[in-house]
Amino acid sequence: MKKFLRLATGVHAPDIYLLTLLGSKLLSIPSHNRVIALLGERKSCFKCLPFQASLQNTILMYNTPPFNNNDCVTVVTLQDGHASKSEDEDGSPKNVFLKNLNALYRFIYPYACFGVLIATTSNSLLPVEKLADLTPTFFIGLLKPLVPLVLMHIYGVAVNQVADVEIDKVNKPYMPLASGEFSMETGIAITWISALMSLASAIMLQSPPLVLGVIAWLFISTAYSAQLPFLRWKGNSFLAAVCMVFMCGLLPQVPFFFHVQKYLLGRPMEITKPLMFASAFMTCLSVAIAFVKDLHDVEGDREHGIQTLSVMLGKEKVFWLSVYMLSTAYGAAVLVGASSSFLLSKLVTIIGHATLLLFLWHRARNVDLSNNESIFSFYMFIWQLYYAEYLLIHFVR
Structure with missing residues (x-):
């Protein structure tokens, strides 16, 4: 197991100083006749102090995102030549299970999974026209499509991490594959299992819109990440944005809307005003997510030759392009509301969209583009806007 530490310069034995990465937490860290003690908070130093007990080398730093670009990942070897391990790695089934469960939780990008669950649930309610539609059978039918939805989301993030493991060692060293918590074989197994199970569960529901939606998701996820001829679309800014439009803007909405409309409520499939508004607004929001997502990955992308818009134009231009794009979408939403x-x-x-627009500009003015923590915080704020919109779309009539 690798740990995320950085050796500070100008420090001599016998005291070894280690510079922490941003967001690190100190566990009980005994080592061979030494223990690391916390001396400070952010970007602080750890000092190896004498420790009289005879203990094994058990050092591990757990880190949470985001990291600054000048942070580096280094496997630190103690003076006795042994690499460190976690103190709680006692091999018990409970600890192994909890550790793997925590790694899996981070592996699936929970905030994005939560987003597609909200998107799908909200859009599945758009075809409802009267309270009589809300029967127990309807709600059971509403829950079933969430199974292929979660599985296809897991496939999307899994294939991306498998393809980008070397890049993630620079940009996101805390992720399970990049850190070594999951082996490459485990990542590949999760990728294949989630793909096959998502398609199988969609077929079992006997809903053509769902089956087509899952197939489209699997293809676009593969095209976005896989290093295959004519694929790896994330290396092209336009194609990367197209992928985000489908994965965040259209596929969590349109197939599930038609599934509920036709196969749960028994009505003919038709495009409604709320569906058109949701699709258009979320398309714009998805492009902004795609642009902001790449802002804190510039160093790793440039190093590996991935020509994202942030690499080509610079962080500041792409950041404000995203803000103006979102502002235009909110302005259009206000006009749609005024026409109701x-x-x-x-x-x-x-009122709802005007308020969110004010929040957007307040947050945008306080972003420090030289600080990855600030960029990541703004990125997560856009996801909060994404969540909030799925409440407001039900008032578009």
Whole structure:
């Protein structure tokens, strides 16, 4: 197991100083006649102090995102020549299970998984026209498609991490594959299992919109990440944005909307105003997510020859392009609300989107583009805007 530490310069034995990465937490860390003690907070030093007990080398630093670009990942070897391990690696089934469960949780990008669950659930409610539609059978039918949804999401993040493991060692060294918590074989197994199970579960539901949606998701996820001829679309800014439009803007919405409309409520498939608005708005929001996502990966992308828009134009231009794009979307949403003939719809749509626009500009003015922590915080804020929109779309009438 690798640990994420950085040797500080100008320090001599016998005291060894280790510079922490941003976000590190100190566990009980005994080592052979030494123990590491915390001396400070952010970017602080750890000092090896004498420790009289006879203990094995058990050093491990667990880190959480985001990291600054000048942080590096180094496997540190103690003076006695042994690499460190975690103190709680006692091999018990419980500890191994909890450790793997925690790694799997981080592996699937929970905030993105939560986002597609909200998107799908919200859009599945758009075809509902009256309270009589909300029967127990409807809610059971609403839950079933969430199984292939989660599985296809896991496939998307898994194939991306398998393909980008070397890049993630620079950009995201805390991820399970990059850190060594998961082996490459484990990552590949998760990728194949999630792909096959998502397709199988969609076929079992006997819903053509769902099956087509899953197939489209699997193809676009593969095209985005896989290092195969004519694929690896993430290396092209335009194609990368197209992929995000489908994976965040269209596929979590359209197939599930038609599935509920036709195969749960028994109505003919038709495109409604709320669906058109949701698809258009989320398309714009998804492109902004794609652009901001790459801001804190510039160093690793440039090193591996991935020509994202942030690499080509620079962080500042891409950041403000994303902000202006989102502002345009919110402005359009206010106009859509103003055109509604329903007073409640008009008020909620106008006030809700205007408020989110103000929050957006407040956060944007306080972003430090030289600090990856600040960039990542803004990126997560955009995901919060993504979540909030799925409440507001129900008032678009």
